[in-house]
Amino acid sequence: MKMTTMEFKEKFQAIKNMGYVPSLRRGPTGIGYTLETLLGIAENNDGAELNNVLLYLCYCFYGTTGQQRVFS
Numbered sequence: 001m002k003m004t005t006m007e008f009k010e011k012f013q014a015i016k017n018m019g020y021v022p023s024l025r026r027g028p029t030g031i032g033y034t035l036e037t038l039l040g041i042a043e044n045n046d047g048a049e050l051n052n053v054l055l056y057l058c059y060c061f062y063g064t065t066g067q068q069r070v071f072s
Contacts, residue, residue, distance in 0.1 A: 003041065011039050031057045 003011075015021070015038050023030035024037055035057065036043050 003039070008039070015039070 015035070018038075021034060021038065024034045032055075033043055035055065
């Protein structure tokens with residue numbers, strides 16, 4: 001069953017409210033795997049979309065404070 005936009009917004013807000021969440025897997029796919037797991041969707045590394053929305057994830061670095069993981 002596909003997730004509706006409202007369901008996605010609710011789940012995304014709940015994840016946001018969790019604050020920092022450590023990656024569930026090491027390596028470059030860890031951030032995507034973590035988000036997919038928290039959203040309750042199957043792991044997907046082939047670029048397929050979630051209801052016509054493609055989720056992009058990236059790593060951002062902030063000076064000497066260390067690596068911050070974010071997604072958009």
